[in-house]
Amino acid sequence: MEKTIGMRIKECRVKMGMTQEELAEALLTKKSTISAYENDKIDIKISILKQIAKELDNTVFYLAGEQDEDISNEVLQMAMVLQQIQSKELRKAAIEQVKVLVTIVNTGEKAKL
Secondary structure, eight states: OOOOHHHHHHHHHHHTTOOHHHHHHHTTSOHHHHHHHHTTOSOOOHHHHHHHHHHTTSOHHHHTTOSOTTSOHHHHHHHHHHHTOOOHHHHHHHHHHHHHHHHHHHHHHHHHO
8 A cells, every 4th residue: 555645744753753733833733734634634735745844854755655765765865955055066065075975985895895
């Protein structure tokens, strides 16, 4: 059975150790609304889904079931952090540093073999 948007919201909320009340408070809504979202009883506007994704430190793509299952949340979090860098030059530099880190880690792992 494929996960619904509501199931994904609940899964992310629970992983963060957040209650429905806490999520509702963060979104300035009622616990009953969060419950309705999680049980797929009401449709969620994209603007609300964006807010939910932000509060749950995730993406709209994941919550909507559009994310490639091979892409981990950590990778998406890294992309979101990089996206927050306003300067294109600094963003490029950060990406290059991550590439260097990957090369170092992969070289070290090969050396262990």
